[in-house]
Amino acid sequence: MTIDLQQFRSAFFEESVEHLATIENGLLRLESRPHDSDLLNEIFRAAHSVKGASGMFGLHDLAHFTHAFESVLDRLRHNTLPVTIARVNLLLRASDMLHVLVDCARNNELAPAQAAELTAQLAAETDGAVIETSAVSAVQSPSGKQEFRITMRPARELLLRGQDPTLLLRELAQLGEIVAVSADTTMLPELPVLDAEACYLAWTIVLATERAEADIRDVFMFVDDICEVVIERVSSPGSEAIGSVDIAAIAPLAADVISDVAASTPARAERRTTNDRRSSQSDSSSIRVSTEKVDELINLVGELVISHSMVNQLVSLLPTEHSLRLEEAVAEMGRNMRDVQERMLKVRMLPISSVFHRFPRLVRDIAMSTGKPISLVMSGEDTELDKSVIERIADPLTHLLRNAADHGIESPDARRAAGKPEEGTITLAASHRGGNVVLEISDDGPGLNLKRIREKGIAVGLLRPDEVVSDEQLQQLIFQAGFSTSATITDVSGRGVGMDVVRRNVESLSGSISIESQPGFGTKFIIKLPLTLAILDGMALAVGEQVFVMPLLAIVESFRATPAQVTMVMSQGEVVQARGETVPLVRLHRILGIPNAVENPARALIVLIEHDGRRFGLMVDDLLGQSQVVIRNLEANFRRVDGVMGATIMGDGRVALILDVQGITRLGGRSATRTTGAPVALPELTEAAYAVA
Amino acid sequence: MTKNALVVDDSPSMRQMIAFTLREAGFSVTEATDGADALKQLDAAAPRLIVTDLNMPVMNGIEFIKHVRANVAHKFTPILMLTTESNDALKAQGRAAGATGWVVKPFDPQKLVQVVHKVVA
Numbered sequence A: 001m002t003i004d005l006q007q008f009r010s011a012f013f014e015e016s017v018e019h020l021a022t023i024e025n026g027l028l029r030l031e032s033r034p035h036d037s038d039l040l041n042e043i044f045r046a047a048h049s050v051k052g053a054s055g056m057f058g059l060h061d062l063a064h065f066t067h068a069f070e071s072v073l074d075r076l077r078h079n080t081l082p083v084t085i086a087r088v089n090l091l092l093r094a095s096d097m098l099h100v101l102v103d104c105a106r107n108n109e110l111a112p113a114q115a116a117e118l119t120a121q122l123a124a125e126t127d128g129a130v131i132e133t134s135a136v137s138a139v140q141s142p143s144g145k146q147e148f149r150i151t152m153r154p155a156r157e158l159l160l161r162g163q164d165p166t167l168l169l170r171e172l173a174q175l176g177e178i179v180a181v182s183a184d185t186t187m188l189p190e191l192p193v194l195d196a197e198a199c200y201l202a203w204t205i206v207l208a209t210e211r212a213e214a215d216i217r218d219v220f221m222f223v224d225d226i227c228e229v230v231i232e233r234v235s236s237p238g239s240e241a242i243g244s245v246d247i248a249a250i251a252p253l254a255a256d257v258i259s260d261v262a263a264s265t266p267a268r269a270e271r272r273t274t275n276d277r278r279s280s281q282s283d284s285s286s287i288r289v290s291t292e293k294v295d296e297l298i299n300l301v302g303e304l305v306i307s308h309s310m311v312n313q314l315v316s317l318l319p320t321e322h323s324l325r326l327e328e329a330v331a332e333m334g335r336n337m338r339d340v341q342e343r344m345l346k347v348r349m350l351p352i353s354s355v356f357h358r359f360p361r362l363v364r365d366i367a368m369s370t371g372k373p374i375s376l377v378m379s380g381e382d383t384e385l386d387k388s389v390i391e392r393i394a395d396p397l398t399h400l401l402r403n404a405a406d407h408g409i410e411s412p413d414a415r416r417a418a419g420k421p422e423e424g425t426i427t428l429a430a431s432h433r434g435g436n437v438v439l440e441i442s443d444d445g446p447g448l449n450l451k452r453i454r455e456k457g458i459a460v461g462l463l464r465p466d467e468v469v470s471d472e473q474l475q476q477l478i479f480q481a482g483f484s485t486s487a488t489i490t491d492v493s494g495r496g497v498g499m500d501v502v503r504r505n506v507e508s509l510s511g512s513i514s515i516e517s518q519p520g521f522g523t524k525f526i527i528k529l530p531l532t533l534a535i536l537d538g539m540a541l542a543v544g545e546q547v548f549v550m551p552l553l554a555i556v557e558s559f560r561a562t563p564a565q566v567t568m569v570m571s572q573g574e575v576v577q578a579r580g581e582t583v584p585l586v587r588l589h590r591i592l593g594i595p596n597a598v599e600n601p602a603r604a605l606i607v608l609i610e611h612d613g614r615r616f617g618l619m620v621d622d623l624l625g626q627s628q629v630v631i632r633n634l635e636a637n638f639r640r641v642d643g644v645m646g647a648t649i650m651g652d653g654r655v656a657l658i659l660d661v662q663g664i665t666r667l668g669g670r671s672a673t674r675t676t677g678a679p680v681a682l683p684e685l686t687e688a689a690y691a692v693a
Numbered sequence B: 001m002t003k004n005a006l007v008v009d010d011s012p013s014m015r016q017m018i019a020f021t022l023r024e025a026g027f028s029v030t031e032a033t034d035g036a037d038a039l040k041q042l043d044a045a046a047p048r049l050i051v052t053d054l055n056m057p058v059m060n061g062i063e064f065i066k067h068v069r070a071n072v073a074h075k076f077t078p079i080l081m082l083t084t085e086s087n088d089a090l091k092a093q094g095r096a097a098g099a100t101g102w103v104v105k106p107f108d109p110q111k112l113v114q115v116v117h118k119v120v121a
Helices: A008-032 A036-055 A060-077 A085-108 A114-125 A157-162 A165-175 A214-219 A249-264 A289-318 A320-346 A358-369 A387-408 A410-416 A450-459 A471-477 A497-506 A588-592 A662-673 A684-692 B012-024 B037-044 B061-070 B088-097 B110-121
Strands: A147-153 A176-184 A202-209 A227-233 A350-351 A374-379 A385-388 A425-433 A436-443 A512-518 A522-530 A535-543 A546-551 A555-559 A566-569 A573-578 A583-589 A606-613 A614-620 A622-631 A642-647 A655-660 B004-008 B028-031 B049-053 B081-082 B100-106
Touching: A008 A036, A008 A085, A008 A425, A008 B012, A036 A060, A036 A085, A036 B012, A060 A085, A060 A114, A060 B004, A085 B110, A114 A374, A147 A165, A147 A436, A165 A202, A165 A214, A165 B110, A202 A214, A289 A320, A289 A622, A289 A642, A289 A662, A320 A450, A320 A522, A350 A387, A350 A662, A358 A374, A385 A387, A385 A450, A387 A425, A387 A436, A387 A471, A387 A497, A387 A522, A410 B028, A425 A566, A450 A471, A497 A512, A522 A546, A535 A588, A535 A614, A535 A655, A546 A622, A573 A606, A573 A614, A583 A662, A588 A614, A614 A662, A622 A642, A655 A662, A684 B004, B004 B012, B004 B037, B012 B028, B012 B049, B028 B037, B037 B049, B037 B061, B049 B061, B049 B110, B061 B081, B081 B088, B081 B110
Parallel strands: A374 A425, A546 A655, A583 A614, B004 B028, B004 B049, B049 B081, B081 B100
Antiparallel strands: A147 A202, A147 A227, A176 A202, A350 A385, A425 A436, A436 A522, A512 A522, A535 A546, A535 A622, A555 A606, A566 A573, A573 A583, A606 A614, A642 A655
């Protein structure tokens, strides 16, 4: 029977990732707790598990390396080697290599050359005394049929090891042919004093076999400490008559005796559990589920919600006298539906600690390489977000943290001069606030250098030299593509470009990013993210024959403008008076190219939108009402379209495009001052949306 | 009636592999994540074979073996240790605690089955 273990490979890789995380986090904590033996054991065990399992799958590079790693850990946990910073650094480098080797193993690639170097360094720590794994003993080649006389004399306690002498005899029988066997019963005491749990017997066996003596001795490998075994070659086969006993005849008698004895040992019986309850198979409180399964379920639930709202709509069209009970039933169904949807979405939520955990290492490494002592304070690690949001926020967060450590915190000298403690502090905080997740990254450095930003802005052409801009606008400048204020391109954060990518990434999650900076005191970046990407509270808007959905959060209010409120301003285009201020007017039908829309502002509806501290009036035909919509991804099925972040199906079965506020803001800004590339033709877009839905 | 084997290892992939191998060999398998978990399941599982790792959190293999042997129903149940070291001290410790035999990791599944046949009728 050949057993294929490859099906367990992916489970092994998943498990290894967790073990490697345990190792890295453990090593980081080790620096401040070098004598914590529980911690050392935890790290050792994780390495040990990876070693054992990788060997099982024939991943020899990984097994070999992990073995060297484990050897050092073993010395540390047994206190034969002290924990030093140099050692921890070596182990951290080794931990990084472990990640590389796991990836190589996963992709069937060869290990990099540095692995051998690091292995040597690890071995040097243990004076090369890496625990050697013994070579598998070679199979002895048969040497022609011989007879051996084997005498086995077990100690009394053989049975207490769970050993069964008959199995030993059986194994011997498999090596060849048992010519004769006799039992030595001379040590067997009288029944009253006989201990049924002790072994008083010994055996002599004559075995004819082609196998070597070593193979015979192997049979006894587990009992070589409690069983006397003598193996002699028999010079003249067949000459030994050792009074064989007919075992077949004795066996049934023996069976009776054994069961009788078993029944009569109450004296030493310990308390037996009398209840027969079946304990639950394994007390695990969680199961692994693939994200595809969860996504499928969430999609289905989304479909259910849409179907339900269609049913709801149809029911509302029925004459009331017939439909009251139906209405109630449908409403109840709706409540259950929302409940299921909410819970399904929660299934996909994970604590953000999975992203946060890599940051202490990141900050530590930057602190070491720049020579600036920096401490990272994290809070709210168990704040939960949707899994895909977490995955996509990891890079932007990493970038912001790198920036904070590299550029945000000033040198220890500068800090001392400013009367600040030498060690810089970066704070990373996550929390739930009003239906959003808020992430704050702040440093206690000197804050944004507005003068330098202004100079750079002019230098790269984003600002005219004489342009008057507020401090806030200067701060926003760093999010523009092509902007960088670092005097040199540092190794750590690259060219300083990437803030525009950060903002784009955050926006693609329907989130927002803002800055607060106080000169001398520090800078804070605030990222707001929706809890989920799957559903949205929106307001349906009618433009022409189309329906659009605007995220509710972005809407301040809506009103019908009088002709007097809408005017044209030379440098800015159309504007409208709203709430005492003048804001740009953005005609949705124009920026999206929708025919047959209301073009007269006096007949249209103005929706006052607020985004990123800026406001504008969006002109639409009408408001159709508020609803919670299921977001269907357009990008996956069509392509990314500026101004649109997805599609949904309304209760009446019509497809509605969900507007992306940031995109609309930009499109609106551009069309107000200068013409840009033509917007996507709406018919094409809607067709695609129908295909999606 | 199928014999039950109790497999104790804190590594899920190892457990799965061993469980799979033993099922192929005709056992029904109960899995446990460490010594304490295994002791909780011991009575219900009523195993005829126990396979246990030595390095586990909460309760390690040696401790677990001692507890098993102290249980009157399992004085004679074959117990196999999984060890990655050909560390004689550890094997001796295991045997002193009452282990029947051992399998050295990494092992090929055939080897596990062979060793099982050495100790289980």
